[in-house]
Amino acid sequence: xxxxxxxxxxxxxxxxxxxxxxxLRYYDREELLTxxxxxxxxxxxxxxxAQLATALxxxxxxxxxxxxxxIRRIVDDPARSADVLAVERARIEYEAERALRSLALVGSLxxxxxxxxxxxxxxxxxxxxxxxxxxxxxxxxDRTVAASIExxxxxxxVLGVDTDAPVVGRYPVVLEGxxxxxxxxxxxxxxxxxxxxxPGGLFAAVDFTGPASLLPVAxxxxxxxxxxxxxxxxxxxxxxxxxxxxxxxxxxxxxxxVHHVSxxxxxxxxxxx
Numbered sequence: 298x299x300x301x302x303x304x305x306x307x308x309x310x311x312x313x314x315x316x317x318x319x320x321l322r323y324y325d326r327e328e329l330l331t332x333x334x335x336x337x338x339x340x341x342x343x344x345x346x347a348q349l350a351t352a353l354x355x356x357x358x359x360x361x362x363x364x365x366x367x368i369r370r371i372v373d374d375p376a377r378s379a380d381v382l383a384v385e386r387a388r389i390e391y392e393a394e395r396a397l398r399s400l401a402l403v404g405s406l407x408x409x410x411x412x413x414x415x416x417x418x419x420x421x422x423x424x425x426x427x428x429x430x431x432x433x434x435x436x437x438x439d440r441t442v443a444a445s446i447e448x449x450x451x452x453x454x455v456l457g458v459d460t461d462a463p464v465v466g467r468y469p470v471v472l473e474g475x476x477x478x479x480x481x482x483x484x485x486x487x488x489x490x491x492x493x494x495x496p497g498g499l500f501a502a503v504d505f506t507g508p509a510s511l512l513p514v515a516x517x518x519x520x521x522x523x524x525x526x527x528x529x530x531x532x533x534x535x536x537x538x539x540x541x542x543x544x545x546x547x548x549x550x551x552x553x554x555v556h557h558v559s560x561x562x563x564x565x566x567x568x569x570x
Contacts, residue, residue: 302333302334302345303345303346304333304334304343304344304345305343305344305345305346306341306342306343307321307322307332307341307342307343307344310343310344310348310349310352313346313349314349314352314353314356315353315356316352316356320356320359321342321344321352322342324352324355325342327365327369328369329355329365329368329369329372330348330351330352330355330372332344333345333348351372354371354372355368355372358371361385361389362385362389362392363382363385363389364385367381367382367384367385391440395510413518414503414504414505414514414515414518415503416501416502416503416518416519416522417501417502417503418499418500418501418502418558419499419500419501419502419555420497420498420499420500421497421498421499421500421555422497423494423495423496423497424465424483424494424495424497425483425484425492425493425494425495426465426481426482426483426484426492426493426494426495427449427452427453427456427458427481427482427484427491427492428479428480428481428491428492428493428495429445429448429449429452429479429480429481430477430478430479431445431477431478431479431480432475432476432477432478433475433476433478434474434475434476435472435473435474435475435476438468438472438476438478439509439510441478442466442478442480445478445480446464446466446480446538449464449480449481449482450464450482452491453482453484456484456491458482458484458485459484459485460482462482462483462484463482463483463537463538463539464480464481464482464537464538465480465481465482465483465495465535465536465537465538466478466479466480466535466536466538467479467480467481467495467533467534467535467536468532468533468534468535468536469532469533469534470530470531470532470533470534471532481493481495498557499557499558499559500535500555500556500557500558501519501522501523501526501528501555501556501558502519502553502554502555503515503518503519503522503553503554503555504539504551504552504553505551505552505553505554506549506550506551506552507547507548507549507550508547508548508550509547509550509552512536512552512554515552515554516534516554519534519554519555519556520556523556523558526558528556528558528559530556532556534554534555534556535554535555535556536552536553536554536555537552537553537554537555538550538551538552539551539552539553
């Protein structure tokens with residue numbers, strides 16, 4: 298029996314849906330759009346005209362910046378399209394806003410980077426903190442940490458903790474792949490198992506006034522000073538948020554970045570810094 302389907306070669310199909318052959322092969326590997334037929338002898342891919350609508354949908358979603366994983370959910374379950382697209386829309390809007398903020402900061406970056414930020418040695422006492430830990434992809438760390446701090450402050454208020462106390466974040470030196478982090482706020486009252494001890498000691502510290510996106514300038518000054526002192530920057534690094542950006546604005550936010558250094562008058566500690 299003759300197959301009535303008017304099969305299209307991969308080249309014909311690519312032209313019809315305004316995609317490249319390379320893109321179609323990639324979508325095949327990702328199992329987003331598999332050929333309707335593959336010749337068992339030549340391995341040539343063929344597509345049915347009915348697949349054009351799916352190809353066009355995928356192409357439009359990719360041009361809009363929708364992730365492959367989200368497209369897969371839409372293709373596998375069209376009934377969930379609205380929910381998936383709502384999440385993607387929020388992500389794209391956030392990334393667009395972040396890009397615009399970064400562009401706006403470029404003009405002031407050179408002046409800030411040229412400013413010699415002093416690095417001082419500071420002794421930090423042991424602190425009991427209401428502590429929360431989390432993990433995030435390195436590219437999404439800023440947003441995840443901000444959400445974790447918001448949740449931390451809500452929990453602190455419920456427990457009767459003074460939410461005006463500085464918030465501290467703890468991060469690894471290398472930001473790559475999945476990043477584990479912690480955020481906390483100092484507590485004066487006993488909150489039981491909700492609190493942990495953050496050990497003190499001697500730290501090299503640099504104070505930076507400006508938006509969080511420019512904190513790498515402070516890190517550069519801190520790591521350069523550590524290198525000059527012969528101290529290896531192995532982390533973790535702490536960030537103390539000394540002002541509330543909601544009150545002073547992101548441009549005037551004061552952050553203290555610190556890294557532990559050996560104190561010749563103290564015994565080595567096995568506690569996490």
